[in-house]
Every structure is written in C-alpha cells, then in structure tokens.
Amino acid sequence: MDRLISRWAPLALAVIVVVGVAATDRQAGQVVGVVNLQIIMTKTPGYAEAVATFEAEFKAAQQDLQDMAQQRDSLIAEYERSEVVFTPTGRQEKQTEVQQLQARIEQHAQDLQNRQRERQRELVDPLDQRVQAVIDGIRAERNIGIIFDVATMQGIAAVDQQLDLTPIVVQRLQQSQN
Numbered sequence: 001m002d003r004l005i006s007r008w009a010p011l012a013l014a015v016i017v018v019v020g021v022a023a024t025d026r027q028a029g030q031v032v033g034v035v036n037l038q039i040i041m042t043k044t045p046g047y048a049e050a051v052a053t054f055e056a057e058f059k060a061a062q063q064d065l066q067d068m069a070q071q072r073d074s075l076i077a078e079y080e081r082s083e084v085v086f087t088p089t090g091r092q093e094k095q096t097e098v099q100q101l102q103a104r105i106e107q108h109a110q111d112l113q114n115r116q117r118e119r120q121r122e123l124v125d126p127l128d129q130r131v132q133a134v135i136d137g138i139r140a141e142r143n144i145g146i147i148f149d150v151a152t153m154q155g156i157a158a159v160d161q162q163l164d165l166t167p168i169v170v171q172r173l174q175q176s177q178n
Contacts, residue, residue: 033144034159036166038151040131041124043170045177050123057119061112068105075101134172138165 041047079086079094086094139147147165150156 031142031144032163033139033142033147033165034150034163035135035147035169036151036164037131037149039166040169040173041127044127044131044173047124047127050127054116054120054123058112058116061115065105065108065112068101068108072098072101072105130173130176131169134169134176135165138168138172 075094075098079098083091135147138144144165148156150159150164
C-alpha cells in the first residue's frame with residue numbers, strides 16, 4: 001500500500017497543482033498555456049548549427065577517451081593472461097600501472113565533461129534566451145498566467161491543443177531569423 005501511495009502521490013500532487021493554478025488563473029481572467037521546449041529548440045534557427053559545432057569540436061576528445069579506455073582494457077587483459085608468471089613485485093607494478101591509467105581516464109573524462117558543459121552553455125544559452133523572450137512576449141500579449149513545458153512535466157496524459165503555444169513560438173522564432 002505504501003508503495004502504491006509513493007508511486008502515485010507525486011502524480012496526484014502535480015495534477016492538483018496544475019488544476020489549482022488553472023482554476024485560479026481562469027478566475028483572474030488569465031489562461032494556462034503549454035509549450036514543448038524540446039520541439040521548439042530543435043526548430044529554432046541556429047540550433048542545428050550549434051549541435052553540429054559542438055559535436056565536431058568534441059569528436060576528437062571523445063575518441064581520445066575511447067582510445068585510453070581500450071588501452072586500459074588491453075593492459076588488464078595482458079595482466080590477466082600473464083598474472084601467474086609475475087613476481088609479487090611485478091604484479092604490484094602492473095596493478096599500479098592499471099590504476100594510474102584508470103585515474104588518468106577518469107580525470108580526462110571529468111575535464112571533458114566540464115569543457116562540454118561550458119561549450120554547450122556558450123552555444124545554447126543565446127538560443128535559450130531568444131526562445132524565452134518569444135515565450136515571454138506571447139505570454140504577455142495573450143494575458144497567459146502560466147506556461148508549462150510539457151516536455152519536462154511527467155504525469156501529463158493529455159493537453160488541450162488550444163493551450164499548446166509551441167507552433168506559435170516556433171513560427172515567431174523562424175520569422176525573427178528572416
């Protein structure tokens with residue numbers, strides 16, 4: 001029973017909040033809107049170019065990381081094949097070599113993730129800001145109280161298509177690029 005409650009409680013809470021906000025907004029003469037930010041971003045002018053730039057810039061670094069992992073795997077396989085002939089000192093040296101390589105791989109992966117995060121921010125933040133400005137403009141001109149992103153909200157089974165502002169946002173973004 002507790003498992004059932006814990007499974008459905010977040011969904012029920014989300015529904016109560018959405019219904020409550022919608023009811024409050026309708027009473028105040030405002031409406032609720034929805035967008036799908038995943039669709040909007042993929043159709044935003046410049047997004048495909050940003051993704052291509054990102055992938056091109058990090059392709060070599062990701063390959064280096066894969067090469068290091070293969071080197072580690074080969075070293076481990078070699079160690080396992082030859083373990084019985086190693087002296088205790090030789091065994092310890094090989095283990096240390098594997099551990100050092102693993103530490104370099106982990107550091108390289110962490111550095112790569114940090115650089116990727118920063119570069120993604122550089123490439124995508126300007127697009128996010130444009131999208132947000134268009135959404136804010138539509139929200140203000142239509143007197144919409146709140147706009148939900150249906151791409152990130154779990155538990156939404158259906159949405160009235162009249163509330164979906166995604167096509168309008170995409171259209172305005174594409175018009176602003178021309």
